[in-house]
Structures are given as structure tokens and as C-alpha cells.
Amino acid sequence: MSELEQIGQEYFQVISQQVFDVAQLDYTVFDKQIPFLDQMAAIKNSGISVFDFYKKEHIYHSNNMHNLFGYDLDKIEEIGTEYYDSRIHPEDFLSLLKNGLALIKYYFQLPSSERKNFKLQNEYRILNAEDKYIKVIEQQQVLELDTQGNLWLALSVLDISPNQEIINGITSQLVNVKTGETKQLELAKKPTDTIELSKREKQILGYVKEGLLSKEISNNLSISVHTVNTHRQNILKKLGANNSFEAVEYATKLRLA
DSSP states (O other), rough: HHHHHHHHHHHHHHHOOOOGGGGOOOOHHHHTTTTHHHHHHHHHTTTEEEEEETEEEEEETTHHHHHHHHOHHHHHHHHHHHHHHBBOOOHHHHHHHHHHHHHHHHHHHHHGGTTSSEEEEEEEEOOOOHHHHHOOOEEEEEEOOOOTOOOEEEEEEEEEEEEOOOOSSSSEEEEEETTOOOOOGGGGSSGGGGOOOOOHHHHHHHHHHOOHHHHHHHHHHHHOOOHHHHHHHHHHHHHTTTSSHHHHHHHHTTTTT
């Protein structure tokens, strides 16, 4: 069994732990939200979708998915979740699945009263209308809990990322919408024994730890700012960090810097 199959199987098993009282699932609550979702998609010019954890399928998508991302609306209706998944870059899809699994496990540890306080932000690659990979930013959060506090409906807001230059890999963070605090999802990280930084990357990370800017680092190492920034992006990717502060923190804990 491949790693993707293993993670996918575990994800299905974990979300299936929730036991729903079907009689208590009032879908009229969601029906009343559809006009608002349509309006939000139009105003924000974002792709909006809603996933139902009871049905284990998407039950809503905004009609601008075609214009924004080249999605085939008929296939969305016909295939559903599998069609969304098929548009994601295979390498990114595995990481996203791991993040989704980590997020669900984290939610299960929270009191039901706090489950709407967080949103997961992912930046990853999808195929556009020209079948070329572009980077998008997706924000996911709980839209509705059932009467027992189960995760019932999840909202996804999808936008084209302004960061199209660095196209490889994904970045993720869990954000507390009330405090602004961020949290790293543990499953998204690579095992520590597989992380290796080159000599140059360690040099640059050491300078970052000292508080030097990319221009200052380039002067010290007699390399271009572009080269410094490329190394910095590689460091973030290897460590599964969202920013330089996290990279220094993780590298210090792992004794890599």
C-alpha cells in the first residue's frame, strides 16, 4: 500500500469516528446560507465550496469555479470530491491530505465551543483551464457543527495566490481567527531524520538567526540577494516552516542550526 493510500485510509477512518444523529441534521440551516455564499463568491471573486462530513462529499460549489480556475462544473456535479482532488498536483495532494488528517485530529481534541475558532490556510498547486499548474491559497474552517458538536459542514475559500514565482511545494498554517496566533500541524512536517540542510543553507540560517536581512547576508557571503532568497525558500520547504522565525525555531530544536 502506498503512503497516499495509507493516509487516505486513515483519514477516512478518523472522520468516520463521528456518529451523527441524522434526525438532528437540519439542512434548512445550510439552505439559508447559500445566498450568502453566492454573494461572498461574487464580491470576493473567490471559489467557494462546502464539504459535508456526514455525507462525506461536497454539497456546494460557487458557479465561478469555471471562470476562476477552469473547473468543469458538470464534472463537479457528476464526480464531486474526486474531481477536486484530481486538479491538485500529486505531490501537494499528499501533503494536503496529511494536513487535513492532522487538522481533524486537532479538532477532536478541542471542546466543541472552540472548533469554529480556527482556520487552515494552505498554499498549493492546481491545474488551471490551460492544464498548467498555478498556485492557489485555500482557507478552510468549520461552517456548522451538529447538535452534538461534531464537525458537520466545512467551508473552503479558494483564491489565486499572488506568489506565482515560487511554484513548488505547499505552505500551511493553522490560524486562530480570534487571536491571530498560528500553529504548525505536526503531520505536515517531515521526519527529523530525513531533514538535511546544505552547508550554505546552514550558513544562511545562522545569519537569519542573528537577525540579518537578505541584502546583508548576500554581502557577507558575496552572493546575490536572489541566491540568498532561493536558499531561504529551500530552507522553509525542508523544515516545513511558514516563515523565517519558525525555520530558526525548528532548526534549533533539531540541532540543525
